[in-house]
Amino acid sequence: MKSLTIHTLIITIFFFTISTSFASPPRLEDVFSQCTTDFKPSNPNFPIQNFTYTQQDPSFLTILNNYVRNLRYFNNTTRKPVAIVAAADVTHIQATITCAKRLSLQLRIRSGGHDYDGMSYLSTVEFVVLDMFNLRSIEFDPKLDTAWVQSGATLGEIYYGVANKSNDLRGFPAGICPGLGAGGHFSGGGYGNMMRKYGLSIDNIIDAKIVDAKGRVLDRSSMGEDLFWALRGGGAASFCVVLAWKIKLVPVPGKVTVFNVETVGNRGGVNTTELVLKWQEIADKTDDNLFIRLTLSTSNKTVKASFMGMFLGDSAKLLEIMNTDFPELGLNKSECLEMKWIESVLFWLSIPPGTAPTSVILNRIPQKQIYLKRKSDYVQKPISRTGLDAIFKVLLENENVTMAWNPYGGRMSEIPSTETAFPHRAGNMFKIQYAANWFVQGEAVANECLSQTERVFEAMSPYVSENPREAFLNYRDVDIGTSLNSTYEEGKVYGVKYFKNNFERLVKVKSRVDPDNFFRYEQSIPVLSSH
Ligand SMILES: Cc1cc2nc3c(=O)[nH]c(=O)nc-3n(C[C@H](O)[C@H](O)[C@H](O)COP(=O)(O)OP(=O)(O)OC[C@H]3O[C@@H](n4cnc5c(N)ncnc54)[C@H](O)[C@@H]3O)c2cc1C
Ligand SMILES: *[C@@H]1O[C@H](CO)[C@@H](O)[C@H](O)[C@H]1NC(C)=O
Ligand SMILES: *[C@@H]1O[C@H](CO)[C@@H](O)[C@H](O)[C@H]1NC(C)=O
Ligand SMILES: *[C@@H]1O[C@H](CO)[C@@H](O)[C@H](O)[C@H]1NC(C)=O
Numbered sequence: 001m002k003s004l005t006i007h008t009l010i011i012t013i014f015f016f017t018i019s020t021s022f023a024s025p026p027r028l029e030d031v032f033s034q035c036t037t038d039f040k041p042s043n044p045n046f047p048i049q050n051f052t053y054t055q056q057d058p059s060f061l062t063i064l065n066n067y068v069r070n071l072r073y074f075n076n077t078t079r080k081p082v083a084i085v086a087a088a089d090v091t092h093i094q095a096t097i098t099c100a101k102r103l104s105l106q107l108r109i110r111s112g113g114h115d116y117d118g119m120s121y122l123s124t125v126e127f128v129v130l131d132m133f134n135l136r137s138i139e140f141d142p143k144l145d146t147a148w149v150q151s152g153a154t155l156g157e158i159y160y161g162v163a164n165k166s167n168d169l170r171g172f173p174a175g176i177c178p179g180l181g182a183g184g185h186f187s188g189g190g191y192g193n194m195m196r197k198y199g200l201s202i203d204n205i206i207d208a209k210i211v212d213a214k215g216r217v218l219d220r221s222s223m224g225e226d227l228f229w230a231l232r233g234g235g236a237a238s239f240c241v242v243l244a245w246k247i248k249l250v251p252v253p254g255k256v257t258v259f260n261v262e263t264v265g266n267r268g269g270v271n272t273t274e275l276v277l278k279w280q281e282i283a284d285k286t287d288d289n290l291f292i293r294l295t296l297s298t299s300n301k302t303v304k305a306s307f308m309g310m311f312l313g314d315s316a317k318l319l320e321i322m323n324t325d326f327p328e329l330g331l332n333k334s335e336c337l338e339m340k341w342i343e344s345v346l347f348w349l350s351i352p353p354g355t356a357p358t359s360v361i362l363n364r365i366p367q368k369q370i371y372l373k374r375k376s377d378y379v380q381k382p383i384s385r386t387g388l389d390a391i392f393k394v395l396l397e398n399e400n401v402t403m404a405w406n407p408y409g410g411r412m413s414e415i416p417s418t419e420t421a422f423p424h425r426a427g428n429m430f431k432i433q434y435a436a437n438w439f440v441q442g443e444a445v446a447n448e449c450l451s452q453t454e455r456v457f458e459a460m461s462p463y464v465s466e467n468p469r470e471a472f473l474n475y476r477d478v479d480i481g482t483s484l485n486s487t488y489e490e491g492k493v494y495g496v497k498y499f500k501n502n503f504e505r506l507v508k509v510k511s512r513v514d515p516d517n518f519f520r521y522e523q524s525i526p527v528l529s530s531h
C-alpha cells in the first residue's frame with residue numbers, strides 16, 4: 001500500500017517535472033477530459049473517461065468515421081474534434097455541456113450522423129462531438145400505444161421493435177433509410193411513405209426528455225410548450241440535447257401493398273411526359289393510404305421515371321384506386337406485392353423481396369460510404385407539359401443528378417403550418433429532392449457532380465416556391481446560407497427558407513432558452529440580442 005503511494009508520488013513528480021520543464025500549456029483535450037471526470041456518473045460502472053475518445057486514442061478516427069454518411073466531410077484536412085464523448089449516461093451529457101461551455105468549445109451533437117452537410121461532426125473552430133449512439137433504448141408501454149425512444153436509436157431499430165412487439169399491427173411514420181437517428185431525424189420533421197396518412201414523425205411525438213444549456217434534465221411539462229413546439233421541426237441542435245422522444249405508434253394493416261413501376265420512354269403507349277403530368281394531378285389528392293414517389297433520372301440518354309408506391313391496404317383495393325385515379329400508369333396485379341409492413345421497409349430500400357431477413361435493417365454501419373450532395377424544393381402549382389419538356393432536357397444534360405418528387409396532401413394538408421416548427425403544409429403539392437452520389441475522391445469529380453446539381457436546381461427555379469424558395473431542414477443544404485458569426489441577419493437568410501413564418505417564433509424560443517447561444521452551429525437559430 002505504502003510503496004504504491006510512493007510509486008504514484010514519483011510518477012506524479014515525474015510528469016509534473018516534464019510538464020513544467022517544457023513549460024508547454026496543458027493540451028485542450030486533457031483539460032476537457034479532466035473537467036468532465038469531475039462529474040460523478042449516476043452509474044459508477046460508467047466512468048466518463050471510458051466513453052471519451054481524444055485524438056491520441058487509436059480508435060479515435062474509427063469512432064468519428066462510424067457515423068459519417070458523407071465522405072466529402074471526412075478527409076485529412078477536415079478539422080477533427082478535440083474529443084468525442086460517446087455518452088452512455090445522462091451525466092455524460094451534462095458534463096460535456098458544462099465543460100464545453102467552460103472551455104469555450106463548440107458542441108456538435110450526433111445521433112445517426114446522416115446530416116447531408118455533416119453539421120453533426122464538423123466545425124470551423126475547436127469543438128467536441130457528443131455522440132449519442134450508446135443511448136438507444138426503446139421502451140414500449142404495455143398497450144403498445146406509445147414508446148420512449150432514445151436519440152441514438154435508429155429508425156431500423158424502432159421499426160423492427162415496433163413490428164416485433166405488435167405482431168405486425170403497429171408502425172411509425174418516419175424516414176425510408178433505417179440508419180437515420182431518432183435525434184436528428186425527428187427534430188428536423190421526419191417524413192416517409194406514410195406521410196399522407198399520418199403526417200410526419202413530429203406529428204406523432206407527444207413528449208421529449210432533453211438536457212438544456214444549464215445541464216438541466218427537462219421534459220415536455222418542465223421545458224415549456226414553446227420549446228417543445230420548436231423541437232418538432234425546428235432542429236433540436238439550436239436549443240438543447242434531446243435525450244429521448246415519446247412517440248405514438250400508429251396502426252398498420254397486416255398486409256400492405258407496394259409496387260415499383262419503371263418506365264423509359266413510354267409505357268403501354270403513354271409517354272413519360274404524359275405520365276408525369278397525370279401524376280402531378282393526382283399524387284397529392286388520391287387516397288391518403290396511397291403514397292407514390294416519382295423518381296426521375298437519366299438512363300441511356302433517356303429520362304427514366306420510377307413510380308414507387310406504398311399502399312396501406314390490399315392489392316385489390318389499390319388497383320381499384322389506381323384504375324380510377326391513375327389508369328394511364330396501367331398498374332397491373334402482377335406488379336403489386338403484398339407483404340408485412342416491416343417487409344415493405346426492405347422493399348423501399350430496393351432489397352428484392354425474400355432475399356434478406358428483416359433484421360438487416362438493424363445494421364448500423366453501411367458496407368460502403370459515399371460522397372453526396374442533396375438539395376430540396378417545394379412545388380405548389382402544376383408544372384406544364386412545356387415545363388416538363390424543358391426539365392427533362394436539363395436532366396439529360398446533367399445525367400448524374402436524380403430528382404425524387406414526394407407527394408404531400410392528405411394529413412399533411414390538415415395540420416396547420418404553425419402547429420409545429422415545420423412549416424411546409426397545405427398548399428404544397430410535392431417536395432423535390434435533388435441528389436448526386438459519387439464514389440471516388442477527387443476535386444474534379446466532386447466539382448462536376450456539384451455543378452450538375454446546381455444547374456438542375458437553377459433550371460427548376462421557374463417551377464418551385466419563391467420568396468422564400470423553401471427548403472426542408474432534414475435535407476440540409478449549406479448553399480442556402482450559413483452563419484459563422486451567429487447574427488440574426490445571417491440566420492434569417494436560411495431561417496426563412498427552412499421555417500417560413502415560424503422562423504421569428506423560433507428566434508424567440510432560442511432567445512429564451514439559450515440566450516448565451518451555446519447551442520450554435522453553421523445553420524442554427526440565432527438569438528434576438530445579436531441583432
Ligand atoms: C441515406 C439517407 C436517407 C435519408 N432519408 C430520409 C427520409 O426518408 N426522410 C427524411 O425526412 N430525411 C431523410 N434523410 C435526412 C435525415 O432525416 C437527416 O439527415 C436527419 O437530420 C438525420 O438525423 P441523424 O440523427 O441521423 O443525423 P445527425 O447528423 O446525427 O444529426 C442531424 C442534425 O440533428 C442534430 N442532432 C442530432 N442528434 C441530436 C440530439 N440528440 N439532440 C439535439 N440535436 C441533435 C445534429 O446536431 C444535426 O444538426 C436521409 C438522409 C440520408 C443520409
Ligand atoms: C474503464 O477503463 C479502464 C481502462 O481501460 C478499465 O480498466 C476499467 O475496467 C473500465 N471501467 C469500467 C467500469 O468499465
Ligand atoms: C489521413 O491520412 C492518413 C495517412 O497519412 C490515413 O491513415 C488517414 O486514414 C487519413 N484520413 C483521415 C480522415 O484523417
Ligand atoms: C476535405 O474536407 C473538407 C471539409 O472538412 C472539404 O471542404 C474539402 O473539400 C475536402 N477535401 C477534399 C479533397 O475532398
Ligand SMILES: *[C@@H]1O[C@H](CO)[C@@H](O)[C@H](O)[C@H]1NC(C)=O
Nearest residue numbers: 160161163164165166167168
Ligand atoms: C420478436 O423477436 C424475438 C426475439 O428476437 C423473436 O423470437 C420473435 O419471433 C419475434 N416475433 C415476431 C412477431 O417477429
Ligand SMILES: *[C@@H]1O[C@H](CO)[C@@H](O)[C@H](O)[C@H]1NC(C)=O
Nearest residue numbers: 265271272273274303389392
Ligand atoms: C411525349 O410526347 C410529347 C408529344 O408527342 C413530346 O412532346 C414529348 O417530348 C414526349 N416525351 C418524352 C419523354 O419522350
Ligand SMILES: *[C@@H]1O[C@H](CO)[C@@H](O)[C@H](O)[C@H]1NC(C)=O
Nearest residue numbers: 264265298299300301302304
Ligand atoms: C442504349 O441505347 C442504344 C441505342 O438505342 C442501344 O443500342 C443500347 O443497347 C442501349 N443500352 C442499354 C444499356 O440499354
Ligand SMILES: *[C@@H]1O[C@H](CO)[C@@H](O)[C@H](O)[C@H]1NC(C)=O
Nearest residue numbers: 261267330331332333334335
Ligand atoms: C403486367 O405488367 C407486367 C410488367 O410490365 C407484364 O409483363 C405483364 O404482362 C402485365 N400483365 C398484365 C395482365 O397486363
Ligand SMILES: *[C@@H]1O[C@H](CO)[C@@H](O)[C@H](O)[C@H]1NC(C)=O
Nearest residue numbers: 399400437438439445448449
Ligand atoms: C455520370 O454519369 C455517367 C453516365 O451514367 C457515368 O458514365 C459517369 O461515371 C457518372 N459520373 C460520376 C461521377 O458518377
Ligand SMILES: *[C@@H]1O[C@H](CO)[C@@H](O)[C@H](O)[C@H]1NC(C)=O
Nearest residue numbers: 124125483484485486487490
Ligand atoms: C465574422 O467572423 C469573422 C471570423 O470569425 C470575422 O473575421 C468577421 O469580421 C465577422 N463578421 C461580422 C460581420 O461580424
